[in-house]
Amino acid sequence: MTLTLYYHPLASYCWKVLIALYEHGTPFARRVVDLGDPAQRAELVALWPLGRFPVLQDGDQVVAESSIIVEHLDRRHPGPRPLLPVDADQALAARRWDRLLDNDVQGPVQAIVGDRLRGGHGDLARAYATLTTVYALLEQELGATGWLVGDEFGFADCAAAPALFYAATLQPLPAGAARLRAYVERLLARPSVARVLDEARPSFASYPFADAIEPRFR
Numbered sequence: 001m002t003l004t005l006y007y008h009p010l011a012s013y014c015w016k017v018l019i020a021l022y023e024h025g026t027p028f029a030r031r032v033v034d035l036g037d038p039a040q041r042a043e044l045v046a047l048w049p050l051g052r053f054p055v056l057q058d059g060d061q062v063v064a065e066s067s068i069i070v071e072h073l074d075r076r077h078p079g080p081r082p083l084l085p086v087d088a089d090q091a092l093a094a095r096r097w098d099r100l101l102d103n104d105v106q107g108p109v110q111a112i113v114g115d116r117l118r119g120g121h122g123d124l125a126r127a128y129a130t131l132t133t134v135y136a137l138l139e140q141e142l143g144a145t146g147w148l149v150g151d152e153f154g155f156a157d158c159a160a161a162p163a164l165f166y167a168a169t170l171q172p173l174p175a176g177a178a179r180l181r182a183y184v185e186r187l188l189a190r191p192s193v194a195r196v197l198d199e200a201r202p203s204f205a206s207y208p209f210a211d212a213i214e215p216r217f218r
């Protein structure tokens with residue numbers, strides 16, 4: 001097997017890549033990395049100096065950054081259909097959502113969770129406000145197809161599932177945001193996403209906001 005994924009089952013950016021791998025049905029070897037273990041951290045840093053996961057080793061090529069890994073899989077290890085839309089305008093729309101979900105959902109989530117892990121004294125008003133803004137944008141822009149771009153699950157949805165799952169544990173989805181709430185339900189029911197959730201479940205106790213995970217997912 002040429003593909004090895006370095007990851008942790010709780011790590012949201014790793015979920016994005018796992019979801020893509022499961023969507024494609026691409027076989028891969030797993031290397032779970034405990035960043036608290038100096039030897040395992042050193043092994044990851046030797047591959048990718050920033051010491052962040054996910055990292056994909058594909059033969060002698062090391063691919064870092066979750067969105068780049070998903071595009072790499074689309075090109076080199078495709079499943080039945082590409083996750084990134086073939087249409088150039090739709091591809092741009094998908095990349096825009098991927099950026100927003102990483103920068104403006106995962107970013108605030110990491111800030112809030114990081115603050116809690118450090119003891120919880122930071123000013124998080126901006127992080128929470130950004131989550132509120134992106135929820136409103138999603139509610140406004142979600143269309144009738146049920147997915148973020150086009151009429152099939154794709155690249156943007158791979159980014160949305162982990163970002164919105166964890167964000168909802170910090171800032172509940174607004175009761176009136178019917179399209180957003182239905183979208184998140186659809187995402188979490190997707191077999192690739194449900195599989196990632198199942199694999200993360202044994203680690204949820206280490207998540208500082210585990211009590212806010214809906215009981216049906218714990």
Ligand SMILES: N[C@@H](CCC(=O)N[C@@H](CS)C(=O)NCC(=O)O)C(=O)O
Binds near residue numbers: 012013035053
């Ligand atoms: N932009 C990166 C972000 C990756 C990232 O932040 N990964 C987290 C886990 S979800 C991590 O490795 N954190 C440990 C650290 O930064 O030391 C990507 O998309 O892959």
